[in-house]
Amino acid sequence: MAKQKAFYFDASACIGCKACQIACKDKHDLPLGVRWRRVFEYGGGSWVEQNGVKVPSSLFSSYLSTACQHCESPVCRDVCPVQAITKREDGIVILDSEKCIGCRYCEWACPYSAPQFNEETKAMTKCHFCYDLQAQGLNPACVDACVMRCLDYGELDELRAKYGDLNEIEPLPTNEITNPALVITPHKHSQKSGEGTGRILNLEEEV
Amino acid sequence: MNVHDWALITFTILVQMSVGSMWVLGAVHFFSARKYGMEEADRMSDRALLAIVPVIALGFLASLLHLGDPFNAPRAVTNITNSWLSREIFFGVVFAGLAVVFAFMQWRKLGSFGQRNVVAWLSALAGLVLVLSMSMVYMLPSQPAWNSWNTPISFFTTTFLLGVMAMGAALVANFVYEKRKNTGKTTNQLEILRATLRWISIAAIVLLGIHLIALPLYMVTLAAGSKAGLATVQLLAGSFGWYLGLRVAFLVIGAGVFAMFLYRYALSAGEEKTLSTLAYAAFVMVLAAEVLGRFMFYAAHVRIGI
Numbered sequence: 001m002a003k004q005k006a007f008y009f010d011a012s013a014c015i016g017c018k019a020c021q022i023a024c025k026d027k028h029d030l031p032l033g034v035r036w037r038r039v040f041e042y043g044g045g046s047w048v049e050q051n052g053v054k055v056p057s058s059l060f061s062s063y064l065s066t067a068c069q070h071c072e073s074p075v076c077r078d079v080c081p082v083q084a085i086t087k088r089e090d091g092i093v094i095l096d097s098e099k100c101i102g103c104r105y106c107e108w109a110c111p112y113s114a115p116q117f118n119e120e121t122k123a124m125t126k127c128h129f130c131y132d133l134q135a136q137g138l139n140p141a142c143v144d145a146c147v148m149r150c151l152d153y154g155e156l157d158e159l160r161a162k163y164g165d166l167n168e169i170e171p172l173p174t175n176e177i178t179n180p181a182l183v184i185t186p187h188k189h190s191q192k193s194g195e196g197t198g199r200i201l202n203l204e205e206e207v
Numbered sequence: 208m209n210v211h212d213w214a215l216i217t218f219t220i221l222v223q224m225s226v227g228s229m230w231v232l233g234a235v236h237f238f239s240a241r242k243y244g245m246e247e248a249d250r251m252s253d254r255a256l257l258a259i260v261p262v263i264a265l266g267f268l269a270s271l272l273h274l275g276d277p278f279n280a281p282r283a284v285t286n287i288t289n290s291w292l293s294r295e296i297f298f299g300v301v302f303a304g305l306a307v308v309f310a311f312m313q314w315r316k317l318g319s320f321g322q323r324n325v326v327a328w329l330s331a332l333a334g335l336v337l338v339l340s341m342s343m344v345y346m347l348p349s350q351p352a353w354n355s356w357n358t359p360i361s362f363f364t365t366t367f368l369l370g371v372m373a374m375g376a377a378l379v380a381n382f383v384y385e386k387r388k389n390t391g392k393t394t395n396q397l398e399i400l401r402a403t404l405r406w407i408s409i410a411a412i413v414l415l416g417i418h419l420i421a422l423p424l425y426m427v428t429l430a431a432g433s434k435a436g437l438a439t440v441q442l443l444a445g446s447f448g449w450y451l452g453l454r455v456a457f458l459v460i461g462a463g464v465f466a467m468f469l470y471r472y473a474l475s476a477g478e479e480k481t482l483s484t485l486a487y488a489a490f491v492m493v494l495a496a497e498v499l500g501r502f503m504f505y506a507a508h509v510r511i512g513i
Contacts, residue, residue, distance in 0.1 A: 040513060066513065075349070081283040081292040101283060102275015104211065105292050111349035111512030122275030173512030177348045194434075200513070 004072060004091035005129055006181035007143075008159045009065055010150035011169060011190050016041055016063035023145030024067070027130070034116045036127035037067040037142045042171050043189075044198025061201065062187035064171065065151060067142065068093060068114035068127035069180030076106035076115050076126075084124070085115070091156070091181060092131050097123040111173035112180070129153070159183040170196030212505040214273035219341060220369070220494075220501055221266030222299065223362065225259050226334030227370020228377075229306060231407075232256055233331055235374065239399045245320070247395045249313075250385065251403075255377035256310050262373075263303050270299075295340040302337045305330030338366050351436035352508040357425035360417070365497050368414040368462060375407045375469070376490035379483040386479075401473040404482060408470035411489070415462035422455070438509040447503050454499040461492025 016039055024030070024037040043061025047054045074093045077085040084099035085106060095106075095115060100123040106115040107124065115126045130140035138144075143151045152159070160183055167182040168175045169190040184190075191197065232252050240248035271277040284300075287293040309326040312318050318326075342362045345353035382400050386393050430440040443451055469485045472478040 038513075075347070078289045079292060079347070081286050081290045081296065082279070083286045099279075099282070100276070101279045103273065103283070103292065104275075105290075105344075108350060108510070109347050111510060113513055117275070124275075171513050173349065177511070 002091070003089060004156040004181050005070060005153065006156035006159050006183060007067065008152035008163055008183045010185040011062055011064060011187035012185055013148045013150040014063040014065055015148055017147060019145045019147055020065050020142035020151055023141045027141035031118060031120055034118055034125060036116070037065065040064045040066070040171055041201040042198050043201050060189035060198065062189045064169065066112065066172065069112055069178065069182045070129060071178035071180045073179045075109040075178050079105050079109045081105065092129045094128045094131070095124055095126045097121060097125055100124045111177050156181045168193035170198065171200050211273045214269050215505060216498060216501045217269035218266050220497055221262050221269065223338060223366040224369035224373050225263045225266065225306065226302065226338055227366040227368070228259050228374050229331045229334055230367065231370040231374040233327060235378070235403050243395050243399060247399065251378065251381065251396060251399050253313060254381045255374055256313055258377050260307055260310050263306060267299070267303060291340055291343040295337065295344050298333055298337040298340050302330060302333040305333055338362055349511045350508055351433045351511065352429060352439040355425060355429060357421055360421050364414050364417045364421070365500070368411060368493055369497055371407045371410045372461065372490040372493040375404060375486040378403060379486040383483055397476060397479070401476070404473040404486065405470055408466040408473070411462040411466040415458055418458055433511065435509040435511045439507050442507040442509070443503060447507055450499050450503055454496045457492045457496035457499065461489045461496060465489035465492065
């Protein structure tokens with residue numbers, strides 16, 4: 001198997017503090033609206049009336065921290081008309097903003113919103129797995145920032161051997177579109193992608 | 208709605224209209240030359256052919272507006288082996304180049320008829336591949352609203368519907384000009400025009416039928432297909448309901464009602480004034496309907512995922 005770097009996320013431990021998101025934003029000095037790593041709150045359920053009182057019934061929610069999945073079949077790379085997106089030998093998918101013409105086609109193709117448009121430079125940008133830090137033997141900024149230790153990274157096959165091969169929980173899309181290099185430990189309330197009964201509860205957040 | 212989307216609406220509509228117009232004009236020229244000779248056929252269609260050139264130019268200019276860095280646009284053909292967007296740009300350039308060369312050759316009567324004919328055919332065929340590439344650009348698995356048989360069907364229907372309506376209006380305008388200029392007898396020109404407008408009306412009604420059958424089928428299959436697809440249908444029927452209603456109304460009026468009147472008035476001579484009003488009005492209606500349709504195409508797609 002070819003080398004493939006991958007992220008690991010432990011949904012059962014995430015408390016939704018968004019330290020990973022902010023560490024990423026800070027490290028890469030991302031402008032307003034651009035978030036290479038994002039934390040979603042996903043939940044659902046309802047309230048029922050019991051003896052004249054509304055009580056929660058089947059309410060659930062959990063967090064999902066997600067970035068670029070450095071997919072094994074990156075659709076963003078395939079559709080880019082100027083070949084600005086490439087997959088490195090270690091599996092990391094990188095975007096050369098200098099080559100980018102800002103047509104935003106990758107934005108339409110990626111179901112994870114990994115490529116994001118920088119309004120200031122008029123070019124796309126995306127998570128590059130902090131390959132600069134990794135080259136120095138350091139961890140990606142998001143992984144080091146996680147206070148609950150629910151983010152990890154490494155070789156995909158090693159992560160799978162350690163944590164299993166789940167890579168699709170709501171609100172992520174099903175894995176067949178891009179074959180994401182991602183390993184997840186689910187929360188007790190996590191639902192399989194495509195079978196969710198909830199919705200993203202923090203869509204209006206913008207940093 | 209933003210500049211990005213309007214650039215794409217303008218580009219796709221104008222370029223599809225140009226491709227359709229090339230085919231319609233080719234057919235008009237072929238049939239009128241067979242019956243009335245080359246000179247009358249040229250007189251009928253040459254100005255309309257020249258009118259396509261600025262439309263193509265405007266379309267491509269608009270396409271640059273959707274880029275963050277238009278100056279690097281020439282590099283956009285480099286991923287032709289993988290990306291339909293690269294293919295669209297490649298065939299766009301081929302179509303535009305050949306169409307402009309053909310229009311120039313035809314205008315100045317450069318080369319033999321056979322040579323011009325070859326360029327015209329190549330340009331028209333490149334146009335078809337272009338419209339196919341344009342549809343394939345949107346066949347992205349994460350975009351259920353686009354990743355549907357409806358995209359190529361509606362793109363091609365729009366291509367030919369805009370083609371017939373635009374050329375109907377252009378040929379009428381050409382006739383009015385010929386008559387005012389008094390360049391000679393216009394009896395044959397009127398004959399060709401009336402026959403053409405009758406065929407244009409029939410084509411418009413058939414194409415309208417395809418649009419009207421495809422739309423509900425598309426919405427039903429999309430709603431049943433996925434959550435994101437259902438969300439698009441809810442948008443189309445909900446917040447975009449007015450736009451959708453207007454689009455259907457404009458289509459029915461332009462390509463249905465006006466086309467029927469166009470057919471009727473084109474049956475007898477002496478109705479040139481009514482014919483020209485109808486042809487212009489039908490074109491404007493259909494153009495407005497297609498712009499509305501393309502607007503919703505870009506505004507109401509809901510992507511799978513986050």
